[in-house]
Amino acid sequence: MDWKLAAGLGVLLILPFFVTDSYTRHLFILAFVYAILASNWDLSLGYAGLFNFGHIAFFATGVYTAAIAAKTLGVSPMLTIPLGGATAALTALIVAAPVARLKGIYVVLVTFAFSQVLLQLILSQSHITGGAEGMVRIPALQIGDYKFIRDFKFGYYYVALGLLVLSTFYLLWLTRSPFGKSLLALRDNEEYAGARGISIMRARVLALVASAIFPGMAGSFFAIYLRVASPEVLGFGTLSLVLSMVLIGGIATITGPIFAAFAIFFATETLAGTRGMEEFRFIIVAVAMILVLRFAPGGLARILQVFQFKKNRVL
Amino acid sequence: MSILRIEGIGGGYGSVTVLRDITLTLETGENLGLFGPNGHGKTTLLRMTSGLMRPSSGTIQFDGRDITGASPSKIVTSGLVHTQQGNTLFGDMGVAETLEMAAFTKRARAGATARLEKVYALFPRLAERRKQKTRTLSGGERQMLSIGSALMCAPRLLVLDEPTLGLSPRLKEELTEALIEISNSVPLMVVEQDVELLLAVTDRQVLVEHGEIVREITATNTPDHAEIVAMYFGAQA
Amino acid sequence: METLLATFVSGLVLAALYALMASGLSLIWTTIGVFNFAHGALMMVGAFVAWTVSEVGGFGLWPGLIAGVATTTVLGVIIEYLLIRPFYGQRNMVLITVMTTLAAMIILEKSAQIIWGARLKQLPRMIEGDISISGAVISAHEALIVVLAPLILIALWQFTNRTPVGRSLRAVGQNQEAAALLGINVPLTFALAFGLGAALAGLTGVLLGGIRFITPSLGSEPLIKAMIVVIFGGLGSLGATVGAALVIGMAEAFLVLTLGLYWTPFAIFLGLIAVLVLRPNGLFGRS
Structure with a gap:
């Protein structure tokens, strides 16, 4: 599997030299952001078995951290990216406090309510956040004299790709570490894992915080890149789109949601250009999500694994 | 004519086989008892009989x-x-409400009022607690409500799973008398660990072990009783 | 004094609306154990269908109301059959159905967008005019909702507590196996509960269509309000839901008066999280 990742990375690394139009590069940049969101969600949803419906709140925290820091406080846009990771981790710590003790549907409800609290906070503090209209004209990225805004998104492409690569290495390392294994043990048998001395609360808090860092950074990047921050990111639309990427890609695989993020994002963007498909594409994604839950609960990654397995047996 | 005919039933949970090839007949007018060690398939047999589980073979x-x-x-x-073993019924419903609702099928609804009176006569404790919520009842009262609800369904065969499990000796006696009275009008098939009750209530007993019927006791081979009792209920009997 | 009375009246209107929004969600949760994220979208569909029949078709408001409720009822049964039933008995059923009903919400909202477009629509009011209660002015339509809500809820209570079919809904919610062994058809009861919950959503949507603009996202805010009410009341009985609707409606009206329009939702959500953490079974729930 690792050679495939390497090959994919190789292609993505040289792609901007061949694809010069800024619109295609723009699509890739957004796909990278979605891939970060989906694969990090997989850490809490797939590995820790935590039904965190506030994952988008971490992203939104990053978005507004960058917007406020760069525009209002005059922080260098580049610095807002790690800053967004830090504030998102802090946000996760706050959510984790109540969530660590709860089970099942209550986790869904509290995390969802939390993202709504954040939304209401953003709407109510319009003198800081711009309220429902959001914030515009956020300072663009600039390193030394190099202005990212003038290079047809060449630089942004590599920043986004760099974030995705870092995030993926981080996730693969984390999920293969003893911590990742203890998360799986906990998910599959809470009592047994508890008896083996794994602290449920500690693991859940850590998993949530760990899953928030890169979405926060991606959020900051997103705000700096698009130069806007809008409360829309906290809506049902983003939530269900990213959820479909995790589920269709295959939970607890990390790479599955990344591939699914690419596939779904490009599929929906292509359909967006087709007349009559602007709304219909979301229906297709929702139906695909249901079909996967019904017929392939492991997601497409599992189906591919089974396929490979069969192939090997014939040989 | 036989009222219940179980032929070659087998099956279990997933890949775990609990029952292998059980054949049983219950003739009209007789009451049947099943006994044997725990975990050997008695409850599974009842669950298959009432449709809660699907057998993998047999009819x-x-x-x-x-x-x-x-x-x-x-x-x-x-x-x-x-009626299931240790049935908790509907915690938030009252006694009278549960009994009224239990006459749910069309056939049961006809004559429900008269049957309700009979249940209250059989279990006066339930009549005293008409308004009480089920979750506040004692184990014995809940067992009575469970049997009472089954009677409200207008049974033509009543299948009971360990009706006296965890009850005090005095309650057991009360329940045994009630079951004898019920058996006058409705045939019974009873799974029970308490052999005294089984002998008092049923006419014929079978021993279920490792998912099979290994022994049958009828009135004609009574001498075996003590032997079987010693074998399986030594401590209890 | 007059502000207090006006606030009380607007609290009452909110409470009535919230109780209606939450009743269907609560019914489905207590019977099937499914948290229906498509509940708000069903309200929206009810409003749109009623608008189409009464305004476009010109058949008037009452046929519109009936068509709206009938459509959502059928949709509810379809959702149960396609998106809930295949997952019964699975270990993570509650969480899987959260996702399938979320998908249903997206499908309904986007379909509405395709069918009806984004242009704002509104249903005529059931009763025209305003009503003044010693200084506090509300529309007659809102007054009707305040009167209608308790009637609908009482009817629902009578149904679930006094009729055999209604009681069977509660029985299935409390113990599925025991209910099946009394001859209750459990799958049919699930479909019935979902249909009834969806019908209540449709009815609420039609009533909302007279006081709010009908858009594909009409149901988003009511869904969240219904969630808050059901959680506050504890994921339990109808009575607790109605009590919670009263508490939240009144709290909201008085918070708007004291904290202002912007801080109120924030305060309510914080209160909600506090309730969930400190009393996971709700204010009126039993552990």
Whole structure:
């Protein structure tokens, strides 16, 4: 599997030299952001078995951290990216406090309510956040004299790709570490894992915080890149789109949601250009999500694994 | 004519086989008892009979009609009523409400009022607690409510799973008397660890072990009773 | 004094609306154990269908109301059959159905967008005019909701507590196996509960269509309000839901008066999280 990742990375690394139009590069940049969101969600949803419906709140925290820091406080846009990771981790710590003790549907409800609290906070503090209209004209990225805004998104492409690569290495390392294994043990048998001395609360808090860092950074990047921050990111639309990427890609695989993020994002963007498909594409994604839950609960990654397995047996 | 005919029933949970090839017949007018060690398939047999589980092989006929694999509600409608072991029933419902609701099928609804009176006569404790919520009842009262609800279904065969489990000796005695009275009008099939009760209430007993019927005791081979009792209930009996 | 009375009246209107929004969600949760994220979208569909029949078709408001409720009822049964039933008995059923009903919400909202477009629509009011209660002015339509809500809820209570079919809904919610062994058809009861919950959503949507603009996202805010009410009341009985609707409606009206329009939702959500953490079974729930 690792050679495939390497090959994919190789292609993505040289792609901007061949694809010069800024619109295609723009699509890739957004796909990278979605891939970060989906694969990090997989850490809490797939590995820790935590039904965190506030994952988008971490992203939104990053978005507004960058917007406020760069525009209002005059922080260098580049610095807002790690800053967004830090504030998102802090946000996760706050959510984790109540969530660590709860089970099942209550986790869904509290995390969802939390993202709504954040939304209401953003709407109510319009003198800081711009309220429902959001914030515009956020300072663009600039390193030394190099202005990212003038290079047809060449630089942004590599920043986004760099974030995705870092995030993926981080996730693969984390999920293969003893911590990742203890998360799986906990998910599959809470009592047994508890008896083996794994602290449920500690693991859940850590998993949530760990899953928030890169979405926060991606959020900051997103705000700096698009130069806007809008409360829309906290809506049902983003939530269900990213959820479909995790589920269709295959939970607890990390790479599955990344591939699914690419596939779904490009599929929906292509359909967006087709007349009559602007709304219909979301229906297709929702139906695909249901079909996967019904017929392939492991997601497409599992189906591919089974396929490979069969192939090997014939040989 | 036989009221219940179980032929070659087998099956279990997933890949775990609990029952292998059980054949049993219950003739009209007789009461049957099942006993044997725990975890050897008695409850599974009852669950298959009442449609809560689907057997992987064999057939079940009730009153001459094939009910293998039918839904529990269909089976209850045809008159075979099963009360589960340690049934907690409906915690937030009152005693009277539960009994009234229990006459749910069309057949049960006819004559429900008269049957309710009979249940209250049989279990005066329930009559005293008409308004009480089920969750506040004692284990024995809950067991009475469970049997009372089954009677409200207008059973033509009543299947009971360990009706006296965890009850005090005094309550056991009360319940045994009630069961004897019920058996005068409704045939019974009872799973029970308390052999005294089984001997008092049923006419014929079978021993279920490792998912099979290994022994049958009838009135003609009574001498075996003590032996069997010693074998399986030594401490209790 | 007059502000207090006006606030009380607007609290009452909110409470009535919230109780209606939450009743269907609560019914489905207590019977099937499914948290229906498509509940708000069903309200929206009810409003749109009613608008189409009464305004476009010109058949008037009452046929519109009936068509709206009938459509959502059928949709509810379809959702149960396609998106809930295949997952019964699975270990993670509650969480899987959260996702499938979320998908249903997206499908309904986007379909509405395709069918009806984004242009704002509104249903005529059931009763025209305003009503003044010693200084506090509300529309007659809102007054009707305040009167209608308790009637609908009482009817629902009578149904679930006094009729055999209604009681069977509660029985299935409390103990599925025991209910099946009394001859209750459990799958049919699930479909019935979902249909009834969806019908209540449709009815609420039609009533909302007279006081709010009908858009594909009409149901988003009511869904969240219904969630808050059901959680506050504890994921339990209808009575607790109605009590919670009263508490939240009144709290909201008085918070708007004291904290202002912007801080109120924030305060309510914080209160909600506090309730969930300190009393996971709700204010009126039993552990």
